[in-house]
Amino acid sequence: MNDQINSFIAGQKEFLDSLRRDLHKHPETGWTEYYTTWRIASELEVLGFTLAVGQDVLVSEARMGVPEPEELAEAEERARSLGVPQEYVVKMSGGHTGLVACYDSGVEGPHLAFRFDIDALPIKEAVIDSHLPAKEGFSSKWDGRMHACAHDGHTTIGVGLARFISEVKNDLKGKITLIFQPAEEGSRGAVSMVEKGWLDDVDYFLSGHIGITSMEVGAIAAGTDGFLATSKINVVFRGKSAHAGVAPQDGNNALLAATSAAVHLHGISRHSGGATRINVGRIEAGSGRNIISDLGKLELETRGETTELNEYMAQEAKRVIEAAAAMHNVESEIEVVGQGIGAESDEWFVDEVERAVEGSARISRVIPRLSLGGSEDATYMMKRVQENGGKATYMLFGTPLPAGHHHPEFDFDEGVLAAGVETYARMLMRYLEK
Structure with a gap:
């Protein structure tokens, strides 16, 4: 299986870079991620997952900070102009964005859930030549909105993991749930998905973030403390x-x-x-x-x-x-x-991550724990899993940062995309391989 993972990851660079750049060009802020949601669905619907979209994903009344109807209508029209099918726009109308993808092997085993945030920020992106998205032609198409916190990368990692699952699905046991969460910025989206019950019977929950602290690509943190x-x-x-x-x-x-x-x-x-x-x-x-x-x-x-x-x-x-x-x-x-809310990653994951990435050519070192120093509404998902007896962790994936998060020149080394997919893939196989 080690050779299979290495071979799969080696063949994904072009796809991962292309998807990340497409998402970066089309940033959508919380509850307006119509194009982003459809873009994820268009990749996953051919991979054998059961997809939930619209109000099947979340409890509508539990959403927080939903934009005014005029902003939602504008986002829906923009989505149509980008080719999002009307059936998807209708499902998501009123700001019911986000997607959950489920795979059930039919063989008894653990239930793993992975969460990826998908929204952008209300920031005007830099247009200077030293900023790679501007230099390479994939900077934001929409003035005043930008992926300045790596959520385009997180979404890409999630889709990359889905492709890996499809590749090895005949070797798996148990269940997998991939949660593509809207409206993480402002801590507005997680509760509505938790209340829908997606985390209620999860044994292992993993989420994470690109960057936060500047490290080399290939360095990862197995867990995170310091959620505010x-x-x-x-x-x-x-x-x-x-x-x-x-x-x-x-x-x-x-x-x-x-x-x-x-x-x-x-x-x-x-x-x-x-x-x-x-x-x-x-x-x-x-x-x-x-x-x-x-x-x-x-x-x-x-x-x-x-x-x-x-x-x-x-x-x-x-x-x-x-x-x-x-x-x-x-x-x-x-x-x-x-x-x-506050949360703590389970210490149990430190040894598990270290063992899972043994033999990787891309993961160079595992740091037991790092402090986030910020807030993250994945904490609601972590808490629900832990309250029900499961284990949860929030990882960090290293990359050099030319500018800090939430900055007009924010960017990351795209090599971190493969590192993220591989880490999650190896953790998945550690628990779900037959």
Whole structure:
């Protein structure tokens, strides 16, 4: 089997690079991944998997941070223009994106699940020659959207793993579930898939991330610590407009409420129990220099080393927001549009990964554990599996990084795609080979 895996991976480079570049050219933000979902389906539907799309994938009411209908309609029309069949657009209408692919060998054995996030970010991609996507002609076609966190690579690894499963399916026992998750950015998508029950009888769950820390291609981390629980919060302040010169006393200034909140949110006392974070990332208010603003908006996030620490930050944020509104005599509306919890990879996976990649020509070293230092809603999937007695891990796949994640010049060495597929393939064969 070692020779078979090596031979398969050696023949996949052209396919993996091509798919990754196509996805990179067509980035779609959370709940608008119509083209991306169909592109995955078009590869997997000929490989013998049972596919679930649309509301068969998730619980609609459990989605968080779904865009406004106008943005969804625009995304659906864009998908049609790219050749996505109408039947797929209809299935996904209203922002029901994402896909789950299942393979049941019919032979008793473990159930493995792998998760791959598929969404992009609202970032304008760099067009300078030193940025490989721009130089090679596969940068984003859509201004203001970009794969700046390697999810195009994660999706590609998932499709590559599906091709491997199809290649060796007659040698397998047990079940495999491949989860292509929408709306990871902002921690908005995982809960809706967990609530659909995809993780309820899983024995082993694996997910992971390209990059995070700059390592050579071929270096992998078997597990991850340091997930920060998080809350993504939108705030609207509603005041009363007035003429700033003639009758300022008649106004209730929503702009001042928003800016006061932004300043004081960053002054929340940190907690001695562990790492805590807060960031106001966006503010919008006002319509003219001589107008008392009647509307102000904030987008912010809190994070905590544990779920409890994040809850402390979120509650303090709510207190500050309501106090700022009261101070300026305006109304405030607070909406949680994303949520992530803390989690830990099972230590058990360290030896398992090391043994699985023995004999690999591509995996050069296995690091037992690394700290993520960020948030990830795969934690909900990990927790569900672990609560039911299964094992879960979140891996990291090494690559040099010319720029950091969420940066307009973010990119990665495409050699990491083969490394990711091979790692997962070897783990799969460790448990499901007959």
